[in-house]
Amino acid sequence: MELKMKPLKHSFSQTELYYLIAIALFVVINIAGLFVYVLPERDRLKLAKQDIVQFSSMLQSVQNEYADEKIPDDLINKLTTRVPTERVDSANLIFFHELADVSQAPLAFVKQSSGMGEEQNTSDSSVSANGTMTTNFEVTVVGHLPSLLQFIDNLHNYSRLYNLQKWSMTELSKETINQEYPDLYSHSYIKKDTAVLSMNMTIQSYVFPQFADAFKQESKVEELPDKAV
Amino acid sequence: MKSINLLPAKQKTSSRNPQLMPLLLLIVILLLGAQLYYVLSWKSEGSGVEQERLRLEQEIDQIRKSGDLKVKVDGYRQAEQILAGLEQSRIEWKPYLKAIVGHLPSTSKIVTISVADEPKVSMELDFKTASDVIIYMQKLEAEEVLKDVVLTSYFKKVDGQTSSEVVASGTTGETTIKTVRKEVYKLMLDIVLADAKGAQSDGTQNEAP
Numbered sequence: 364m365e366l367k368m369k370p371l372k373h374s375f376s377q378t379e380l381y382y383l384i385a386i387a388l389f390v391v392i393n394i395a396g397l398f399v400y401v402l403p404e405r406d407r408l409k410l411a412k413q414d415i416v417q418f419s420s421m422l423q424s425v426q427n428e429y430a431d432e433k434i435p436d437d438l439i440n441k442l443t444t445r446v447p448t449e450r451v452d453s454a455n456l457i458f459f460h461e462l463a464d465v466s467q468a469p470l471a472f473v474k475q476s477s478g479m480g481e482e483q484n485t486s487d488s489s490v491s492a493n494g495t496m497t498t499n500f501e502v503t504v505v506g507h508l509p510s511l512l513q514f515i516d517n518l519h520n521y522s523r524l525y526n527l528q529k530w531s532m533t534e535l536s537k538e539t540i541n542q543e544y545p546d547l548y549s550h551s552y553i554k555k556d557t558a559v560l561s562m563n564m565t566i567q568s569y570v571f572p573q574f575a576d577a578f579k580q581e582s583k584v585e586e587l588p589d590k591a592v
Numbered sequence: 593m594k595s596i597n598l599l600p601a602k603q604k605t606s607s608r609n610p611q612l613m614p615l616l617l618l619i620v621i622l623l624l625g626a627q628l629y630y631v632l633s634w635k636s637e638g639s640g641v642e643q644e645r646l647r648l649e650q651e652i653d654q655i656r657k658s659g660d661l662k663v664k665v666d667g668y669r670q671a672e673q674i675l676a677g678l679e680q681s682r683i684e685w686k687p688y689l690k691a692i693v694g695h696l697p698s699t700s701k702i703v704t705i706s707v708a709d710e711p712k713v714s715m716e717l718d719f720k721t722a723s724d725v726i727i728y729m730q731k732l733e734a735e736e737v738l739k740d741v742v743l744t745s746y747f748k749k750v751d752g753q754t755s756s757e758v759v760a761s762g763t764t765g766e767t768t769i770k771t772v773r774k775e776v777y778k779l780m781l782d783i784v785l786a787d788a789k790g791a792q793s794d795g796t797q798n799e800a801p
Contacts, residue, residue, distance in 0.1 A: 574667045
């Protein structure tokens with residue numbers, strides 16, 4: 364007996380072969396399309412949607428942070444000129460000198476003194492409950508009566524806010540002038556035949572440190588996220 | 593001898609499903625179509641999402657451009673209020689001083705004028721004659737910006753010092769030098785200011801002579 368161990372041939376017809384090639388081709392195209400177009404497109408969309416969520420949240424935050432009105436810079440400047448947000452003592456001294464010159468009442472004495480009772484005192488200034496810092500100055504000027512009145516008026520009308528809280532005028536005798544202000548008559552506007560008075564004042568100056576950050580917020584605007592799509 | 597074939601029976605060609613291949617081809621074509629559909633659909637959706645993103649971005653920019661940070665706006669309003677309060681608490685001295693100093697006769701002398709915390713002016717003045725004192729006080733009392741003019745003290749003070757004065761003697765017009773004692777009429781007053789705020793509006797009514 365003879366045993367046939369040869370497998371039988373499994374042959375495809377030509378049509379089946381075409382089908383197989385076409386199927387294989389489409390499978391390859393499918394796989395390529397999946398990795399080249401479908402998945403990246405899906406990821407882009409996913410990222411874009413994440414962006415939308417981020418932007419929506421930012422819009423919400425911007426709506427909460429921003430008011431629907433704008434304060435022009437000149438108004439802010441005007442306010443900070445009237446009451447600055449930073450304490451600069453030299454500015455006060457320059458001001459007293461200029462005011463004395465303009466008013467023709469030479470500046471004799473300036474001293475910084477402590478603030479008022481109810482407020483929280485530091486060494487030479489006080490901070491009120493609303494955060495306003497008040498500094499008291501004891502200032503003395505000498506001159507003729509019209510000059511002293513002019514000093515008071517100029518102080519009131521100056522662009523920066525000062526408050527003349529207390530003041531007193533006293534006529535100076537010739538002896539006092541010679542002893543305490545020996546160079547007083549070197550000023551052309553001080554006349555020897557007219558009474559000279561000394562005026563001691565307590566002048567308050569104000570600073571708004573509590574608004575310093577608020578008025579500098581422009582530069583701290585949050586950046587928009589980068590475009591993902 | 594009869595041969596025996598032990599191999600598995602040859603499948604008949606007819607036993608394969610003839611629609612299998614076309615079906616498989618159809619499936620892979622459909623899969624490709626589905627991929628195309630999703631890509632186009634996601635692209636379209638992505639375009640909508642991009643539009644939405646641009647809209648949100650524009651809205652955020654618009655809000656930022658049309659308004660300031662609330663902390664700045666609120667801070668400005670609060671600062672304005674505090675400033676107004678500080679302005680309100682100030683006293684404009686000009687109208688009061690015009691009223692007080694403006695009526696002083698040229699022969700009078702200011703010894704001291706002082707203002708403490710209260711809106712009250714304390715004065716010490718020297719006058720040459722008693723009538724000057726009375727006229728001055730009457731003028732002060734007529735001033736609207738001064739509420740109360742309170743006489744603290746008034747007296748004639750004669751100094752030990754003397755001064756020389758030229759006086760006419762007789763009807764011939766001759767003059768002689770007379771040595772007289774220096775005397776002044778001292779007046780001390782406390783003046784209460786009517787209304788520190790009201791004075792600002794009334795200030796223009798009190799022009800110094």
